Amino acid sequence: MRLESVGKRYGVRQPWVVRDVSLDVAAGRLIRVEGPNGSGKSTLLRVVAGVTVASRGRVSGRPHTGYVPERFPGGLPFSGREYLLHMARVHGLRGDAGRQRVDEWLERLGAAGYAAAPLRALSKGMCQKIAIAQALLPQPRLLVLDEAWTGLDVIARGALDDAVAERVAAGGAVLFVDHDPGRLAGREAERWRLGGDGRVAVATGPGGGTAEGGDAAEGGGAAERGAVRQQGTGEGAVMIELAGVEPAGLARLGEMPGVLSSSGAAAGRVLLRVATRQSDAVLRRVLTWDGVHVAGVGRAEADANADAPANPGSRP
């Protein structure tokens, strides 16, 4: 599958959300899409998944696609199982084949007990499981996950991780966005980073489970995006060593504004690289967490690679 100078905007007078994207989505690749809030990640995923047509350029060779949206509010007049049976048919799975697949995925995601309940009555997490099941039913050659892990319990998160691995092993392409930098860390074949301008920079290989290139800015406003760029152009950074951080805390750290990278070590010790101008804010927040201590603070050595927006392997 290939994107050729693809651009997307939601109206003639609207700004370009994504522009000049020319990329291959090769079979058997796991691709992480990253960038600050509002940088166009969801829009890029929707164009790739074929949910919406590109305003400019061409998308060719899209295989059978499963798409999991960011939120799946259960506003449909069906039970979970009825909805999935309809979706199985829409995906081209008829009769018993569809029914078996539906029951299999309800089971794997731990949603079988709620399959008969109306979608309207389901919790957010349960609705999310139904959304994931509908995308995985046809064993798609292209799987697009827009923060699909949000709201899932441990069983379903594990099942989704496994499903992603299965798809990739079977030669399918998987694109995902997730705010947890540890999600599928080390397994990505490529990372597509959206800058604030709608262009995509590609890095090959895993990101090593750090927050580098993760969501450094919250809110998505142009001002914050400008701030990220400033950090990237060498305003200086501070190393903060923390102790007593739980795994969930590590994920939250990665999403904080100003955190350029975070690496966890044994026994809850974490080394953070934080932009100087946001380091106070990060420390203030961290100190309110139970059991977390600041073990050390020091000036970061000049290391251009760590905080500049990763650009190796970028294609025009």
Next chain:
Amino acid sequence: MIALLRYETAILLRSHRWVFPLIAYGALILTEAAGGTPVGPPWLSLADGLDWSAAMLIPVLAFLTRSMLTAEPDASRACVCAATSPVRTQLATLLVALGGGVLLGLVGACFEVLLNPSVSGHSDGLLGNVGAAIEHPVTLAAGLAMTGVCLLVGSAVGALCNPPLLRRPATAMLATLAAAVFALASDVSPAGAALRHASDAFSPHRPGGVQVLGAAVLLAVTWTASVLVAARRENGSASA
């Protein structure tokens, strides 16, 4: 495509969004049947009844189309679009609404044939009415053709005045209502022209070919616009 139609039909049926159009259509037909004493030959009464049941399809189908276009949450729609294509998904939605309109139109025409008292001279019961109507095949055919024209125009109005082309609920609903009235009242609209022509000329030879063609073109244009826009922006918020 069949699975898509089935899915959209299930949404229409299970969400009970067909109830309001059905009640509205029933009320409109009964209003006409209850009022007015028939004047003139029996076939004219039948023709008037069929014209009325056809004309009332325009607002009813326009709003039925609206309820289909707003029935599905954006998120689940996105999943369906990824599994098939946004174009086919939108087409299926419009087709299912039109299918509902066809059913309503058939019910309306049957009602007019069965219960139009003046056709049979009041006495022969339902079967007598049917028998009397069959004696006027030209009137029947013209009434059904009128139903067809009104279905095309009603669906076009619904597609033109609702998401994704008009997205604000208040604007869309007022526009739907205004466009339905316009489609009935103005000679610019194929349905309006056909209906006006019908009451002028005391002959059942209508709607004309021009009006059928005009209605078909109108439908094609509005559906194309609706499908193309649906594929390019989502119904709801155009968020990044």
